[in-house]
Amino acid sequence: MQTINNTKKGWSVKDVIFLAIIGIFFGIIYQVWSYAYYALAATPLKPYANDITLGVWIMAGPLAGVLLKKVGASLIGELLAAAVEMLLFSSWGAATLISGFIQGIGNELGFAATGYKNWDKLGLLLSTIGSTIITFIWDWFQNGYNEYHMGLLVTLFIIRFISIGFFSGVLVYWISRLVNKSGLGK
Amino acid sequence: MFTHRLNPAILLIIMLGIGLQITFARSFLTNVAIVIIGLSYLLYCKISIKLISIMILSAFPVALGSWWSFIAFGTSDVWHVGWIYASRVYAYLFLGSILTLTVPIKDILLSLEKHLKLSSTFVYGILAAFNLVSRIKTQYKIIRYSATMRGTEYHLWNPGLYLRIIIVALNWSGDLAEAMTSQGFTEGGARSSIYHDNLPFWQWLLSFVLILIYFFFSFIVRPW
Amino acid sequence: MKNSLVIQNLTFAYAEDEPNIFQNFDFELPIQNFNLLVGPSGSGKSTIFKLIAGLYPQYRGIKRDGKILLNGQEISEVVPFERAQHVSMLFQNPTRQFAMKTTFEQIVFVLENIQYPENKIVPKVNEILETMHLNAFKDRNLQTLSGGEQQRVALAMTLALDSPIILLDEPFANIDSKSRIELLHELKILQKDHGKTIFISDHDISNYDGLVNHVYQMNVEKKKIVELSLSFLKDTLLEQHFAQNTLSSSQIFSWNHLGFKSGDRTLLNDSSLFLPQGQIGLLSGDNGIGKSTFFAALSHQKKYTGSILFKDNPSEKVRLGKWAKIVANIFQNSSDQFIRLHAHEELELSARHSLRSDYWNDNRIKKAISHLNLTDVLNHVSYQLSGGQQKKLQALAVLIMSQPIMLFDEPFAGLDIDSVKSLMDIITETTVDLELTSLIISHQRKGIDNRVNYELIMADQKIRRQKEF
DSSP: OOBOOOOOOOOOHHHHHHHHHHHHHHHHHHHHHHHHHHHHHTSTTHHHHHHHHHHHHTTHHHHHHHHHOOTTHHHHHHHHHHHHHHHHSSOOSHHHHHHHHHHHHHHHHHHHHTTTOOOSHHHHHHHHHHHHHHHHHHHHHHTOGGGBOHHHHHHHHHHHHHHHIIIIIIIHHHHHHHHHHHTOOO | OGGGSOOHHHHHHHHHHHHHHHTTOOOHHHHHHHHHHHHHHHHHTTOOHHHHHHHHHHTHHHHHHHHHHHHHHBOSOHHHHHHHHHHHHHHHHHHHHHHHTTSOHHHHHHHHHHHHOOOHHHHHHHHHHHTTHHHHHHHHHHHHHHHHTTTOOOOTTOHHHHHHHHHHHHHHHHHHHHHHHHTTOOTTOOOOOOOOOOOOHHHHHHHHHHHHHHHIIIIIIOOO | OOOOEEEEEEEEESSTTSOEEEEEEEEEOOTTSEEEEEOOTTSSHHHHHHHHTTOTTTSSOEEEEEEEEETTEEGGGBOHHHHTTTEEEEOSSGGGSOSSSBHHHHHHHHHHHTTOOHHHHHHHHHHHHHHTTOGGGTTSBGGGSOHHHHHHHHHHHHHHHTOSEEEEESTTTTOOHHHHHHHHHHHHHHHHHHOOEEEEEESOOTTOTTTOSEEEEEETTTTEEEEEOGGGGGGOOOOOOOOOOOOOSOEEEEEEEEEEEETTEEEEEEEEEEEETTOEEEEEEOTTSSHHHHHHHHTTSSOOEEEEEETTEEOTTSOHHHHTTTEEEEOSSGGGTOOSSBHHHHHHHHHHHOTTTTTSOHHHHHHHHHHTTOGGGTTSBGGGSOHHHHHHHHHHHHHHHOOSEEEEESTTTTOOHHHHHHHHHHHHHHHHHTTOEEEEEOSOOTTTTTTOOEEEEEETTEEEEGGGO
16 A cells, blocks of 8 residues: 655645634634724725734734744735635635735745744744735835825834734734643644 | 636636736726726626625725725825725726636635646645634634623633634644545545536636736826 | 454553553454444543544654554555545544535545546445435535434445445434434444444443444553453443422523524424523433534524523523623533633632622632642643543533523533532532522433432423423
8 A cells, every 4th residue: 555755744734724714713803893994994094994903914824824833834824814705704806815915925024034943022023024014015006005195104104013013923922822831732 | 608707717817917917007997997897707607786786885985995095195196096096996806706706616726726736735625624614603602602601701802812713723623634534635645536627728818818908008008 | 355453562642741541552453343442431432543544643642652554554654545445434523524515525525535537436426325315415515414414424435435444433422313323223234234344432332232243442541442241232221311309480591482493404493491490400312402502592602583581581682791691601612611721710710700709709619629629730721631620620610600590511521420429519509509590411310310400301393391201
């Protein structure tokens, strides 16, 4: 009988299902929160709504990174969450997947900058900086941030960094510490 | 009839190929063109008017907010810019919906596996997880209830909420993966497949032509 | 080719720093026989099945020594699509063993996995559906089938794989007794007429007499399984029902014309009843009949028709947050209950928010902790406690909350008899002292029967008091 080739250490089906289930939970959480977002997004305050909530939208990426500690985990975690959102939770548009990709790249760059050696405070700090900068550049084009005046841009950038810093940095760090203490981490 | 529909893999290529460009294009009219072409394709695929209307309405708040924020905070030609970004919301929406509304999830994934080399580990892992959606929703309720029952509440910023989610995801993904392995599913292994779809050469050609035409109009002609 | 499945000198543990579950364990599976493994839940039955299916140590644990050989080859090294054609498995939780949406798609998936010739797949699936009488379920969503139906589909998969060895890990945990008997009958045919080897684990030994060739039992002390005499199966106790005590006439909790469904199956229809206050009821009924779903409806976690009344007021308009202070649910799965990390935090949280903090003073809590033998583990992480300790901790945490209505879903599963008795002491004392309305779902009757005041039976979409039968 053919035996297992144990040489490559790629993605297991368990990892994929694990991240997809987390993505579905996030989809449910977002559904509850999206009402608040929409209420704010229907006004001129939309850019604020975007930047305040951004950290929550991109949490899935760094969370996947610190839980699986794998090259590409942040990017794939974020992409999976975006795919879930697009396919199961009625975000029919193309923007969901494309933004997910961009956000994932931002997170991934942070961990990559540590040579994929640090999945702790430093990795997360760099990941939040990476995603803040990358998503801001992206919104410069996609959401027309280049049209806003300097004062608003600075405010938005700071809000964005705080949001991402808290949800995708501090909170993810707390979660990973909790998972480690619980003894359930892998 | 079905054979004239576009293959899911082609739809994804169109979606990404044009979607990435939209971000950098600054034209109201090309956005409108995407909406019209997308809407025509949806109608051709006999998608119900009701579903299309719901979709259009659901994006309205964001489109309105985009438009309004430029009128309020814009620095240059605020009206033009307002309309570009409001219509862009809909261009994205229709671009995505030609894939998400016309093809079942399973066919999207199987087509990506067959034509775009998406690994079967992802295809079947995602399908397996998606089957549990209604159970995951129930589980989320249980998690919330377990806290209220004890006089407290989980908020979005409580790490404990995510620990609960992670525990469920760990257990369930383990159960499913073990079952799939025992059913012979082999990561990276060869499989046979009864999934067959039509992907004639003209569809590849069409996707490239559409992407090029869009590029030409958005970045060279640059209509209003 | 003659099959063989042999364990040689196996030593296995769940983790590097944990004690061995099996030690120097030798075993040979009797081929073409019907074999049964018995033992209480949590004793390691699943582990042995997953080891011989080649799933462990890939998915969990470390093998410290020994071999598990399928036809002379180490099974964990055999590639899954080959392995599945020799050994296949039915799992304890039927809902979490399907990758696909429908019965048809699922069996296709299995055949594709073993690289069955493409043009023969559809005819083969149809043939299997025919054999297993599953035609009516061909395009049904697997997640909406009953547990019994789901296990039939799982059995159909093993036929598609054509594996000579079929492992069934507690396959009847969520299945009614009628389906259980049917499935056992089908397994017997597979063994006798088709030469399959059956290895099944069960905590309930009824219906096996005359069916099986070998019975084994987990022996936790020796860290291995031992064979028992077949006469062991004759000791089946007939389920006894309780004599009805005098019911308390005071009541604050009732329901009217209550009904609910799971998918399109009606589980309860037009039921009206009250629960007496200050007393403990036992809710019995077949596996999979909808007892847990009933609890979910009572706690407003599941949609229902009709009305649930608290102090004669319909509850449908009561906010969820407020209802959770009236009806508490002690979940079957302990990890669904914990909201803090350590055991002591769990109890402190309850003490802080207790609805009867006058009653649950520090002294009483301390006494309860020591009565349940939890004193030494208070500083441990709840998730790392043994299954039994988790059960006791979660029950105590909710008892301290002292909602007027307490619903216990299998609180004694996996507890030793002393633990059952001490937990029952605390449930009884709290129920009587605080005039709570308690209802318990439990398969375990030993150690609780003299403390229960009445019994409700759920069957045929109805809930009746025992004396009405």
